[in-house]
Amino acid sequence: MPEGPSLYILREKVLHFKDKKVIEAKGYAPIDMARMDGQPIVDIRSWGKQLLFCFKGFAVRVHMMLFGSYRIDDHAKVNPSLSLRFENGEVNFYVSSIKYIEGDLNDTYDWRADIMADEWSARHAFSVLREKPTMLACDALMDQKIFSGSGNIIKNEVLYRSRIHPESRISKIPDTKLRGMIRETHKYAFDFLRWKEAGTLSKNWKAYEQKTCKRCDLPMKVKDTGKSRRRTYFCTNCQIKY
DNA sequence: GTGAATGTTAACAG
């Protein structure tokens, strides 16, 4: 379900479990749950679409994939893949991929790539993209190593808003245009956050799931584009193919 | 009932 901005919201909702000890950890995820019992959460972070409960020397990574969901101080009918209970409440994750990350998180994650992070670096994204000339724009915006936290909605909206055809080759996109796309990704991610909190996210879609172009009124094209083969809505009239 | 959905990875084929 979630793209980066939704994880940003989730992190804030569970942040009051920071510095609390895990009273009980359970769930069907194939990891050693007992390892967390009695351990205090030293920090709660997010990187892209992943939520990270940090313990001393290791972290638990929660990824909700496509069908995942969560409940705080509440539970759903189905079994959780991970359930953490604290003195001040509990959190349950469903249909989520759960993994331990060993050691220093900085060895695993490049925070510059996280579109929601303070460390986000547009300059870094630009230099990485320039090293990938054959990549298509639609694949770049789905690449978690370059735009961590960007998903199919963000991809669609950013391409439309920056007027770039999804199947444009990165090498053919001029510098100013490519910088504009990177800037728009960061900007739209925070618009997404604001609209998601206000419950108006879908109302503000300009491309995703749209039948006609809001600029020229021509029908939007729908195609599973690029290596990622995810659904892309675009206007062949308003989005330039480089 | 069917199909698609804000996603990723392991296993397999060539």
Place this chain on the structure above:
DNA sequence: CCTGTTAACATTCA
């Protein structure tokens, strides 16, 4: 070894 395809994960909604 590298690249591409498929299945799997297990739920909700239209």
